[in-house]
């Protein structure tokens with residue numbers, strides 16, 4: 506329930522995936538929440554940006570739907586809440602995660618880190634959320650802030666700060682890096698990103714996510730020019746190079 510009324514906190518949901526296998530450990534029910542303030546040039550869900558869209562659910566309705574798939578989750582699986590950007594719907598996220606954790610569900614949050622701040626009222630809520638969340642998937646899209654701003658429309662300052670906070674409290678994290686040729690594929694920056702990741706004490710996995718063009722049609726449907734027109738997905742060699750420079754094979758806790 507919300508703090509000031511008997512009305513349930515409603516969440517705006519972009520889409521649901523019953524059997525996710527790439528957004529956290531094991532088989533997972535993945536909830537993609539609506540709304541994102543970033544404007545990544547490679548975004549493959551540009552239709553998830555608008556905060557006013559999406560299907561409205563209460564936590565109870567959504568949890569009931571997810572728990573129908575519980576028998577598939579086995580030991581490692583559970584629920585992942587992704588987006589859009591899930592931290593933008595913090596009150597709903599708190600309500601949902603609290604109830605899901607009371608049911609003993611393993612919870613992963615997949616976040617861009619963009620809303621993170623140590624200021625109130627966000628920070629107290631984020632700290633409470635930490636009681637219910639088992640794992641964060643955190644994208645670090647580019648370590649150089651100027652390139653990050655060009656690529657995503659936003660600074661990476663608060664994203665790196667969120668990574669540092671999660672390290673301070675020892676919350677397990679998987680770092681994901683979207684490899685975009687001409688932007689986030691420079692050896693020098695990959696080495697800097699590797700050095701930054703090595704300062705963190707909680708990283709269980711590092712993943713390279715190769716840029717792809719599967720979501721281009723969504724930009725067209727929204728009447729938007731696609732900003733990465735002419736940029737192709739990275740070659741196998743560049744993907745291997747990024748994996749090598751980021752030492753992804755060294756983070757083996759969940760591999761296999």
Ligand code: SF4
Nearest residue numbers: 541543545548589617
């Ligand atoms: S953070 Fe994710 S949802 Fe938001 S614009 Fe970037 S890729 Fe799209």
